[in-house]
Amino acid sequence: MPRADIWAAIHRERAALADELAELTPDQWATRSLCGQWTVEEVVAHLTAAASTGRWRWIRSMAGARFDADLHNQRRMLEYRGAGPDETLARFRAVVTNTTAPSGHTPAWLGEVVVHGQDIRRPLGLFATPELTAVTEVARFFAERDFTVAGRTVRAGFHLVATDGPFDIGTGPEVRGSTLALVMTMAGRTDYCDDLTGPGVPALRSRSAG
Known part of the structure; x- marks a missing residue:
């Protein structure tokens, strides 16, 4: 953008x-x-x-x-x-x-x-969500560097796949979910791991909490 x-x-x-x-x-x-x-x-x-x-x-x-x-x-x-x-x-x-x-x-x-x-x-319990284009921009930024959050460190070794947009990055055990849930997990909010699926979720949850 x-x-x-x-x-x-x-x-x-x-x-x-x-x-x-x-x-x-x-x-x-x-x-x-x-x-x-x-x-x-x-x-x-x-x-x-x-x-x-x-x-x-x-x-x-x-x-x-x-x-x-x-x-x-x-x-x-x-x-x-x-x-x-x-x-x-x-x-x-x-x-x-x-x-x-x-x-x-x-x-x-x-x-x-x-x-x-x-x-x-x-x-x-509020259900409004940010625009997908905005969240996708944040997902790409977080995934590529450790700046305001340790996004690159958190997602290293996992294949993150957004189920609602184009965000798709990495190799390793797959983790699937909304772009927002992936962003929040990269930002260390482990609550959002509950919204994710795939074999990599347990390890990603541990990494995010770390």
């Missing part, structure tokens, strides 16, 4: 997620997401931080955290979290069309909203 199309997809996915978030109850905002210990509200604040942090600010923040990515992310999440869900959502809506990012790896920032969107939706 051309960079302009990727940014357009990022903006659509952010806007769609923001509309879903507007319907959440206070208890849902406090639900634990699939992203570590973070709640839904904390993941949304993290997405706002990611859409607000350019290269030099990211470098300064990482240096201040002694290049501890978890500490950097926690500090920036707290910076962009509001006094409550309404303010947190308003801050997220304000960056929906931003094109700010720590690097020029645009598919990674599409992956940011695709993965974290599902981190929120899955625990809440």
Whole structure:
């Protein structure tokens, strides 16, 4: 996908997620997401931080955290979290069309909203899914490198086959499933292994959890 199309997809996915978030109850905002210990509200604040942090600010923040990515992310999440869900959502809506990012790896920032969107939706039982073209772009990016997630390491030695699109990569024990389930598994979300089939699933689950 051309960079302009990727940014357009990022903006659509952010806007769609923001509309879903507007319907959440206070208890849902406090639900634990699939992203570590973070709640839904904390993941949304993290997405706002990611859409607000350019290269030099990211470098300064990482240096201040002694290049501890978890500490950097926690500090920036707290910076962009509001006094409550309404303010947190308003801050997220304000960056929906931003094109700010720590690097020029645009598919990674599409992956940011695709993965974290599902981190929120899955625990809440929400069934909206990102556009297949967007998810396929993320799948290809994750499979080829270890950048924001260890996608290349996770999928090495497996044949991943999307059942709903063109994504097909690797050799080894086969794993089949939706492009989204494969993306989420490469991103370390083992819950999505339940959506996969094939002889490679048990080993891939172990690798993803590792």
